[in-house]
Amino acid sequence: MSEHSHSEEHHVTGYKTYFIVWVLLMILTATTVYVSYLDFGTFNIVIAMIVASIKASVVALFFMHLKFEDTFTWLFAIFPLVLLFLLIGLTMIDTFTRVVP
Amino acid sequence: MANNAVAANVYVSFLEKKGILSWLYTTDHKRIGILYLASISFFFLIAGMIALLMRFELLTPASDFVSPHTYNVLFTLHGSIMVFFFVVPGLAASFGNFLIPLMIGAPDVAFPKLNIGSYWLYLLGTLILLFALLQPADTGWTFYTPYSANTDTDVILLTFGVFVLGFSSILTGLNFIVTIHKMRAPGMTWHRLPLFIWASYATAVLQLLATPVVGITLLLLIAERTLGIGFFDPAKGGDPVLFQNFFWFYSHPAVYIMIIPAMGVISEIIPVFSRKPIFGYKAIAYSSLGIAFISFLVWAHHMFTSGISEVAATIFSFLTFLVAIPTAIKVFNWTATLYKGSIELHSAMLYALGFIFLFTIGGLTGVFLGALAADIHLHDTYFIVAHMHYVMIGGTVMGFFGAIHFWYPKWFGKMFNEAVAKLAWFLVFVGFNVTFFPQFFLGVQGMPRRYATYPEEFQSLMSLSTYGSWILGLGVLIMTVNLIKGLFSGEKAPQNPYGSLSLEWQVPSPPPLENFVEIPHVTDWPYGYGKKKEVDA
């Protein structure tokens, strides 16, 4: 309920974790660049977005310590993304279902 | 309740310090609240006078007082100033600032420096507005493209001013959310929070997450005028309706940024003057959050005739009806709170009751506009104008006036003349209805909005509306004079003139510098009125 009742701990992440995360990020970057030279049709963008989302999640979870944050921080990290999807989704529905006389 | 009494030698009122710099550099939330209150009231009066000029022009069908272009500039300024300089900061920034720390038992907001920084941003926005007045825009406050991208008037400065104000609003919202999360006094659990806090919280979330979208939209509009990008320009492959989608993604939630704090105010005033616990606390609290969330998903009901797709129109119409439900729940709960109460018709209570009355009309006429086929006929007519003003004046402004009359003794430590306040309320209430009720009929008959001149068949109702605006103006004038007079010659206010149980009334009037001599331990909710409950004396 009251998230400030217990004292906040500093989660000091070890340097090693960061390096592992970094190596992972570099591998993913290499992958996404490599894939872009191949032709999968519409799947190119899908793959690119999945890879980008994995990278973004890793950055958020480890570099930004989201992994160690409380529920409300998670809520406010995720809610804007939900809204963004709704903005894009509903606007797309409008734009691509218009009847052309 | 009385054991927070303060020894006279310790108590220093927050108003004690004098000098303009002590105001401009203050980080005290109560002073910042006053700065906002003064600024928004100033802009309310300015925009109100512009409205009176417009109504005067509309007394007759022809344009015989100002030219059509001037009229267009006037309604643009009236709309922009009222929306962006008055109602959006409005109750949230003024009373939110003053009340949130007091109500949750905190010495100040979470980030006091950011708080005054937000006010400076607001001032910067007003400064930009001043320059924008040199060649004022004539686009309407909605800045629809492509008109706003092509007109010769200065759209860039005005939109940039709004952009800056947007950041002020975002930072204020951010500050409030963190304050409500992190600064509550021991024992002040979520379900013991006053409903004004719930309302402020819902508002702050909207400010935080909807405002940036209008920010980027206005930046894109500025880029369209300066760099020649074409997102909204059909000649370049863009889509003017996209602008409307983006604009209303903010501006519909913005309507709730304006009205939810007023709902919070009503939820505070009614229990105190009924001496009854608020009816359905959780229903009111969670309906604020419900409204806030759904309000993100209804924006295109402003665009049913704009050439959006039928599928989208249907989805948005459905979602629009959903937003009516939590609103209705609030109205029913307020009304039920009065049941078996001991009702005192104090001027603040009159404004609160007026709010319910007028807001119900505003809400019900909203149902017309949510229903697809009815909206097609009513959209962009005076029906919209009337509906919007019933919600914004009948709702927000009534709530704002109610809040001023309710917390005035606490904030300034003075009393105003209650009889004059009641008279002013009567004039405002009557004047408002005479001004705006005829506009529903005008709208149904097809009178379009934003017309500098109009066909003669509408004259009788149009001039009736103008006469009403004079009564309304007189009421506001009397109220303003009464309140200002109270500041100088009012009686000294007691600590808790209405016997309220909320925390802000348990400190002296005006509150001391850091609110509480000792941070209170809260053991109960603030609505424990009534006889089954032992109230500690």
Add this chain to the structure above:
Amino acid sequence: MEQGNTEHSHGLHMDPAVEYSSSKFGMWLFLGTEIMLFGGLFAAYAIFRAKYPEMFLEQHQELNREMGAINTCILIFSSLTMAIAVSAIQKGKKNLSAILILITIICGLGFGVVKYFEYAAKFAHHIYPDTSIFFSLYFMMTGLHMLHVFIGLVVLFVIMVLTWKGKFNETYSTPVEVGGLYWHLVDLIWIYLFPLLYLIG
């Protein structure tokens, strides 16, 4: 309403633990705002990309994939150094932390230099923001991102100087951490911009 006795609290300042968690929470809220600010552009991207797929496929060839990839690596590396800088200050290693922030800043400047050459190349080919919807998006998205990089650099510079001067230590490092969060967001947005603009195949 009962009000218990706590100690006299005049001149009260925030409990450091509350201040720490407030600042971090506040920054996360601000990042939410930033996501929505870019959100308008992402939404515009989604719509125009779906509307004019050929334009996007054809015109993105004008962009330099290698430069984009290099910039991605630079930003990710700068995120790494920033993350370590936060851990370092939390372990009390002020000088290490300051040096790592300095490296972060240098990376940020490097990013700006690469971007400068990219823009210059575009202008040399007479490609401007009003050339097409795609380039409007390209310039607006990368331009707004660049603006954030600059703001981030200024913030980091101030934090670096303060770290150097020993204002932070293992018990108080809030600004370093909060500044770091902002810098990671700049990285995070670029992680999406890079494939969306450079890698659509």
Add this chain to the structure above:
Amino acid sequence: MTWIPEAASNLASKVDGLLLVITFISIFFFVLISAVLIYFAVKYRRRSDDEETPYITGNQTLEIIWTVIPSILLILLFVYGFVVYKDMRTPPKDAVDITVTGKQWLWTFEYYNGKKTLNELYVRQNRPVRMVMRADDVIHSFFVPAFRVKQDLMPGRYTQLWFTPTKIGTFDIFCAEYCGTGHSKMLGKVIVLSPEAYDIWEKGVAVDGGEAVASLPPAELGEKLYKGKSCNACHSVDGSVVIGPSFKGLYEREGELEDGASYTADENYIMQSILEPQEQIVKGFQPVMPSFKGILSDAEITAIIAYIKTLK
């Protein structure tokens, strides 16, 4: 004055039905709430300062009732609104197309046989019409209150609406989307003719179909055209500058053009300004006037010139 304009299209009665139902529901709830509010405020008014009040904090059953009942009503209203809307948005197969162009600040209507009219829309009673609409500059909105139809005209793409006029008569067209200085002058008329009258109009030579007009003296006809063809949206007759130069004292006025040349507003200059408005822009004005070629006949131009001559 009636509360709503005469219902003159097939759609109007359906919309009115919806409006009426919502009005009744609204009045019911409004009366309910205000009656309860006033009753409570009077009955439970504070009589003495030490009155006791009960500690009532809520009632689950009531909450459920006043959540569920409005929800059901609202969903029903949504469905009703949608059903009528679907009708409004589905033109019948046999509808006749009329192309509408909105431009600051006039309406142009183009019929299937190539006929063009300005600000006056001629339709045949009981024949469905589909309006295919487009704006030339900024957004406009085609609104006929008597038909209960409204649709924005967008630049760069077509939008549509349809209706079947059911009553013979003349009805207002308003521009309902703010479009600039002349917005409130962007007015038109729908003229619904009986099938017989419509056939005559369709074959007729005069563009605005009035034999009476032809017999007017030129200056009077000119004045009629000045209002009917929206000249008045931009050109005043009292000397004030709206968008274009005022007609007052225009005849034989001398002045400077945008390109520095000088002009004298004689018959030829005025005629050329009507037909090729972009050619000779008077200094200080914007090149915004549309060409009236094909819209005004030579005789009508002569009539307008005659009218201008009377404005000393």
